[in-house]
Amino acid sequence: MCLEPPLLTCTIPEHFAEIVSEYGDRPAAVFRSPTTNNMRPQMSTLTYEDLDTQSNIIAQSLRSLGVKKGDRVAVSLGNVPEYVVLTYAIFKLGAILVPLNPTFNPYQLGAALSRLGVKVLIIAAVTDLAYKPCRGRSNSNLLFQLVPGLSAGIVDSSSAPTLESIVLVDNMPSHPLADFPPLELLPGITPYSSLLLSSSSSPSLSRSVRPDAPLVPSETINIQFTSGTTSMPKAAMLSHTNILNNGRLIAARMGLDPEDRIVCPPPLFHCFGSVLGLMATATTGACIAFPSPAFDPGATLHAAAELRATGLYGVPTMFAAELELLSDPAFAARLPPGGLGNLRKGIAAGSSVPEPLMRRLRERLGLRDLVICYGMTETSPVSCMTAPGDPDDRRTSTVGRAMPHTVVKVVAAGDRSRVVPRGKCGELAVSGYLLMEGYWKDAARTREDLVADEDGRLWMYTGDEARMDRDGFVEITGRIKDLIIRGGENIHPLEIEVSLAGHPLIREASVVGVSDERYGEVVGAFVAVHTGVRTLDDGEVDRGGGGGEALSKDEVRDWVRRQLSGHLVPKYVFWTDEFPKTASGKIQKFKLRDIAKEQLGMASK
Structure with missing residues (x-):
């Protein structure tokens, strides 16, 4: 485990006071406000x-x-x-x-x-x-x-x-x-x-503000939901020590300095914007720019060009939208000439970054020092990260190596006490200062996810399948958990399944991730209706034949849309009579994913 640079042992306000003392007259954050006219x-x-x-x-x-x-x-x-x-x-x-x-x-x-x-x-x-x-x-x-x-x-x-x-x-x-x-x-x-x-x-x-009682670095100062807000979502408690050090160590590995101007479209309500973005720049005296209140690819590129930014953050879908705009000569002509010429740094996170996209980001945007961050909310969030000096093949095929003061291991599926050899697949586990304090008022699930080994060290088991090479580079090979990652945003299937289960015509439903070229994954819902209910495919009109009630795929989507956020609405709805299940009655979601591929003609892709 790397121990340099040493961990900060102060609170966020204490460290911020030092930054203000040294860089007070320098820009900390720049905001580009949307307008409703041509101004x-x-x-x-x-x-x-x-x-x-x-x-x-x-x-x-x-x-x-x-x-x-x-x-x-x-x-x-x-x-x-x-x-x-x-x-x-x-x-x-x-x-x-x-x-x-x-x-x-x-x-x-x-x-x-x-x-x-x-x-x-x-x-x-x-x-x-x-x-x-x-x-x-x-x-x-x-x-x-x-x-x-x-x-x-x-x-x-x-x-x-x-x-x-x-x-x-x-x-x-x-x-x-x-x-x-x-x-x-x-x-x-x-x-x-x-x-x-x-x-x-x-x-x-x-x-200066004096709190009611002295602040302690180990105290919780941020609670992040790790999924939606139904079906008992987990609420991870993060401390000064967690967030402050994670931001600082990210900045150190990617090479941030006070002269940098980083454009950050990922949201502040997510760890990407708040820790990888705001906390990383604020611990170095650099400037962070927020191009729009919510993601807008045009505003992002304009902000980068107008500020002559040195860095750009994003998830793959954001980068893809920006590159698509840049390919439009009319749009590109409206950017300040040479405005993107200073870009070199950046972070890609949220989901895997295909090698062709990495190559285009270097060629079109100049992001030659783009790095990949991997982590989860419970680890504050970044546990592994590439570095600008890593070999090219490792920078595109892996999520880098463990961060300083962080230990990672790959354990055998079904036997977390056994570490697998280098090059073998297993479940990735993380330990160190970056572990959350636990889940808010949920001791049972805290004990499930934060597990002490025989030496008393706490580990967070990620649910991701991974393998580590001889040099410590970690490759994520799949997900053990059923989490869907749509354009860098985590979606928990249970939230959607509970919503669908409340529909009066639906007997049973199961939700899985379906491959998608734009978002990486989208929501696919397998739905079984009650006896006597007729099902209608997309575009099919209910002519009342056969009597009884009917349910269309659009009605399924509208049901979810009325109850949950838009990104949780299934792109694909599959009718089914029975679900593949284990002997204990659990639905075998890996089989549903295969069925989705077959029905959508993706089996050979």
Whole structure:
């Protein structure tokens, strides 16, 4: 195990104070705001001193709302300045940041808030949507379903009983078509603008924040959901030590320095944006740029060119969309001449990166030092990573080697006590400082996933099949768990299966990942209906023949869409009468994947 550089033993606010002292006048974060006309989008910059001052003000204002050390504060925002400021404000108070996917529907949001006993929810008036700049979803209906008494100034939610305050970020100017009531008609909502008071009029608010009790590096300051918000999702608790060191070690391996300007389209509510992005740059004095509140390939390329960025982050689907745009001469002509010429660094993560895509990223975007990161939320998240100096074949076929202060091993399937020889496949396990503190109020599942060996060392078993070569490079050869990775986003099949099981015409359902050229994997649902129910294929019209009720594939998709987020809607629906099962009654999903390949003509591909 590599022990260099040594681990930081301070808290995030303590380390941030050192960075502010050294790099205070340098840009910490740049934001490119979407516009609704032909005018040039606005760029806003927070220096490290700005970020320090504003986060102090917001921390004091949150304290006035009753937020104390250990309280959970949920943030449901896109990649906007308020998110970055709130991150440090919450950390300085010793409260716990709960990042939420802004596309959650009312049920998902209520379940998440209730599960973690959240005290304050900070949310935007409109949820920005990927690929749809300025055409977001108004959150007025969502908020009224969550808290029916908002108009009367009453914050009382049956689905989230611990909720005391809702803070609203007004992003209506960039969403003129979205309908949201005037804030003066909603006394139950606190405008974010009222929290960000002028430091000149209230100078005491901009001073350093003293938490209710001293901060300790091992304390939980971030809770990340590892799947959806139904079917008892896991809520991983991450500490100062976890996040601070993971970000710093990522920065060191990829070679970040204070002169770097990194464009980061992955979301801040995900570990990619918050740790690989914000924490990695903030531990080195570098600048991070968020090109749009939600992913927009055009905005990403414009931001990179306008800022003369040195680095670019993304998952394969993001990179593919950007390369597709660049192939359009009309679009390319609108970029500042030579603006992409400084690109050389970057991170690809979230799912496997095909070698042809890596090659195109080097040739078209100049990302010759692009690295691959591998990990999971429970490991803060990165446990393995390639480096710019690794051999070319290892940089495309593996996820690199273990990070410093991290131990990895490959154990035999069904026998975690036996480490397999180099070059043999087994389950990948990870140990070290980066392991989560556990799952929030879920000791049983914590014991299942964090397992001590005979020497007392804790290991996180990833559920991924892997093999390690003689030089320590790790190749991921498959997934043992049933997780679906769609464009870098984790999807747990159980969430969709529970939704489908609630349909009155569906008898049984099972969900698997189906190969897809664009997303890597998409959702495929195998559905068995009740006796007497007729099934309709795509495009088939119900003519009422045979009597009884009928169910179409589109109706199955619409059912899921009404209950869950759009990315969970099955792209493929397969009708079946019986499922392949083991003797104990468990559905054999590997057989379902084979059936999907055969039906879609992928068997030989």
